Amino acid sequence: MxxxxxxxxxxxxxxxxxxxxxxxxxxxxxxxxxxxxxxxxxxxxxxxxxxxxxxxxxxxxxxxxxxxxxxxxxxxxxxxxxxxxxxxxxxxxxxxxxxxxxxxxxFFGQPVAETAVAGIMALYRKIDELARLQAERRWVGGELRPQMNLLYRKRVLVLGAGAIGETIMKILRGFDCHVTLVRRSQAPTVEDLNELLPEADLLIAALPDTEETRNTLSGQRLALMKPSAIVVNVGRGSAIDEPALIDALQTSRLAGAVLDVTLQEPLPTDSPLWSMTNVILTQHTGGGYxxxxxxxxxxxxxxxxxxxxxxxxxxxxxxxxxx
Incomplete structure (x- = not known):
């Protein structure tokens, strides 16, 4: 033609x-x-x-x-x-x-979902800490074993039911996780978050940046989560009240975070997130392959x-x- x-x-x-x-x-x-x-x-x-x-x-x-x-x-x-x-x-x-x-x-559903799960596993299985110990040539494995956690059968909230959210759900089902997708127009929705957050072991945000999604995870909502919970953001940094998240991580009101995105990118060098041992920063590489x-x-x-x-x-x- x-x-x-x-x-x-x-x-x-x-x-x-x-x-x-x-x-x-x-x-x-x-x-x-x-x-x-x-x-x-x-x-x-x-x-x-x-x-x-x-x-x-x-x-x-x-x-x-x-x-x-x-x-x-x-x-x-x-x-x-x-x-x-x-x-x-x-x-x-x-x-x-x-x-x-x-x-x-x-387009980015599979790579971003794999980054989210990799970050979660790094925190749960202490891979990030073990990598630091390897660089220092220090053998303390026995001390870390009681501190490790399993992804198996965790309760997971995924905000965003697009390709990323759907792929994350598919992967996590292989770990027997109980996954709830929070959608825009089908229950459960964002309006139900206050009831869902206290039971979540993992909260994964895969939201775009719109007026509706900004600050979805406010300080008030983060405060509803249990201290053992991990927050993951692979959508846009605007979805989370970042100062509130930092405060919760510093005061052990949250166990950890996996952040592919942040409110300001590149992340300023004076951000506390750089030096927090309970945070995995993947520098907006989640979609890469x-x-x-x-x-x-x-x-x-x-x-x-x-x-x-x-x-x-x-x-x-x-x-x-x-x-």
Whole structure:
């Protein structure tokens, strides 16, 4: 099938193999239909905006300030699941009425779920402490054995029933855990948290950053949890009252935390979280894996085929919900 050529701007740095994958796929069968592909990584920073303004299709997360200036833009495929930088845009503006935005909703379910479970296991089985002891060449294993815990049959609350929450539930069922998914519009919901929190051994937040989700885990709600509980956040840092969490961890009102995300990123060097031995910080790496960028390219190419054919795109962002 022959398609009309288009200008595509790639605002996403790629390695050679990933770039070749994209370049080959962008070439249609007829050389007269060859797309013009503008690569941000090949341009000086001051030239990238001009390239963006030429494009009908964009792959990547360009600055929000550019969007209202474009008269050519029709579709943006984000390389993230999060839409946070663009929430402040006025989507009723005429310049944005004809722009479709798609994200990577669901893309990170497996790696993020594995990071969450790995962090929990590190705390329960003292893997982080044993790694420190290994670096110090200290053998104190016998003393640690009584302090270790099991994931087996724990009671788990998962906030967020998207791909991450569903995958976490699937993994934890292998440990015979009792898992409750807290959903947006199906019981149990956030309104039920106050009754659910006192019984939870593990609380796992996998929430996007929206007005509705910010500060879901307030200091008052964290205070409802038992001292042996662990809090895990693999969604967005805004979901948790971070100062209240730090205070609860410092005063042993919570046993520990696994944080892939924090309120400010990078985490400031003076944050107490860096030095707390009951905290695992995974530095927003939860979605990472060796073929991550190549798979993002494949998602874009699948949606590009749909765009060329005039078919509905996958993972269109709902601006009213922010994801």
């Amino acid at each position: 022959s398609f009309m050529p288009m200008t595509i701007y790639i605002h996403f740095p790629l390695q050679d193999a990933e770039r070749e994958l994209l370049t080959q796929a962008l070439q249609s069968g007829d050389s007269s239909d060859t797309n013009q592909c503008l690569w941000g990584q090949d341009l000086a920073p001051e030239k990238r905006r001009d390239a963006f303004l030429q494009a009908e299709v964009v792959f990547g997360n360009p600055p929000a300030g550019w969007w209202l200036e474009s008269r050519n833009l029709r579709w943006v495929q984000l390389y993230s699941a999060g839409f946070d930088p663009y929430l402040a845009l006025d989507w009723e503006q005429p310049e944005l009425q004809h722009v479709t935005v798609t994200n990577l909703r669901g 060796a073929d991550e960028n190549a798979d993002k390219v494949r998602v874009f190419l699948r949606n590009l085929d749909r765009y060329r054919a005039g078919e509905p795109l996958e993972n269109v962002v709902d601006f009213s919900r922010g994801y």
